[in-house]
Each structure stands twice: as C-alpha cells, then as structure tokens.
Amino acid sequence: MTSNTNNKTDPSEKFPQLYEVFLYKKKDIIAIQEKLDINSNTLKQIEHEPDEKTLADSYELLLKLVVNLIPIQVKLDIDINPVLEAELRRDKASSDKPIRLFDLLLCLEDDIATIQEELGIVSYTNQEMAEEADKNARVYLRKFEEFHGPLEDDL
Structure with a gap:
C-alpha cells in the first residue's frame, strides 16, 4: 500500500489572514522610518495588492519588509536577525511551508518590537x-x- 501524502503546501494556496498580519507589520515599519527620518518610499508606494493573497504573496511581502528593516537596525546599531538575513539570501522564490512563514513572521515581530522599544513607539x-x-x-x-x-x- 502506498501513500500519496505530500508534505509541501502549494504556494498558490490562499492565506489572506497571514497577508493581513504582514500589512500591519508594514505599517509598523513605516512608522519607525518616519520617526528616524529614513526616506524610504519602498513600502509607501501604492502597489497593486493581489486580490487573493497566496502563501507566495505573503512571502514576497515578508522579504520587502526585511529589506526595509535592515537599514533601521544598522542605524540603531541593533543586531540583524540571522534567520531573516539568511532568508534574504535563499535562492527559492518563495517559501512552500506555512509553518516556515509563521516562524519568519515571529522573527520579524521580535525585531520590530525591539526597535519600537528602543524608540518608544x-x-x-x-x-x-x-x-x-x-x-x-x-x-x-x-x-x-x-x-x-x-x-x-x-x-
């Protein structure tokens, strides 16, 4: 008897709530950039948001957030999270496992909270x-x- 179980999640699977959480993190990072007078329009640019948020869309937004977070950490002399930094260097176009994305979200939230505490935001x-x-x-x-x-x- 063979099992046809596949442990990978389809990156096109819909995860709208996860995408919404990343949008809140985007607002947090924009507020930090404004507090530090960091002129980065990358996150402020109005982009077409996908109608049906997939796992791949969430992963792409995560990477954009990390790219914008690193200069803040450098400016404040806060260590860059090695997990998030390594994720930027990965060759994969997207994460295929929701649990991996949740783990990265926790790392991102921790980094944002550290910066907010430092700045009193x-x-x-x-x-x-x-x-x-x-x-x-x-x-x-x-x-x-x-x-x-x-x-x-x-x-």
Whole structure:
C-alpha cells in the first residue's frame, strides 16, 4: 500500500489572514522610518495588492519588509536577525511551508518590537487595540450612566 501524502503546501494556496498580519507589520515599519527620518518610499508606494493573497504573496511581502528593516537596525546599531538575513539570501522564490512563514513572521515581530522599544513607539497593532478598548469602555460607561444616572465624584 502506498501513500500519496505530500508534505509541501502549494504556494498558490490562499492565506489572506497571514497577508493581513504582514500589512500591519508594514505599517509598523513605516512608522519607525518616519520617526528616524529614513526616506524610504519602498513600502509607501501604492502597489497593486493581489486580490487573493497566496502563501507566495505573503512571502514576497515578508522579504520587502526585511529589506526595509535592515537599514533601521544598522542605524540603531541593533543586531540583524540571522534567520531573516539568511532568508534574504535563499535562492527559492518563495517559501512552500506555512509553518516556515509563521516562524519568519515571529522573527520579524521580535525585531520590530525591539526597535519600537528602543524608540518608544507604540506598535500599530497595539495602538489599534488600545483605541478599540477605549471606545468599548466609553460605550459601557455611557450605558452605565444611562441606566444608573451620571457618575459623581464623592471627594
């Protein structure tokens, strides 16, 4: 009996959520570039985004992000992640395994977080979550005041 199991993932397989995560990382890197007055229009250029984001599209965006991250790390004298640096030198056109791409995403997130901490920048994702939590808290407070009346300071 033979098995026809293939361990490779088709690079054209759709992974839209993964691509969206890389777009958030793109916004983080652009904010860092602006803070450091690094004039790089590479990420700011409006490019045609693929309608159906594949694994290959996510990998291509990852490489663009790494290329833009390295000059920032050099400017801040922060070590370049050897895993990401090696990935840039690979000959493959794309990663064929989602798990590999997730591993590279974690490396990228770690590098971005290190830079943000160094510069005192709140990440785009964290800022968005904080704004959403603030909005939700205001809605709950408004509902509470509607039901119980306005809050007063007893001090």
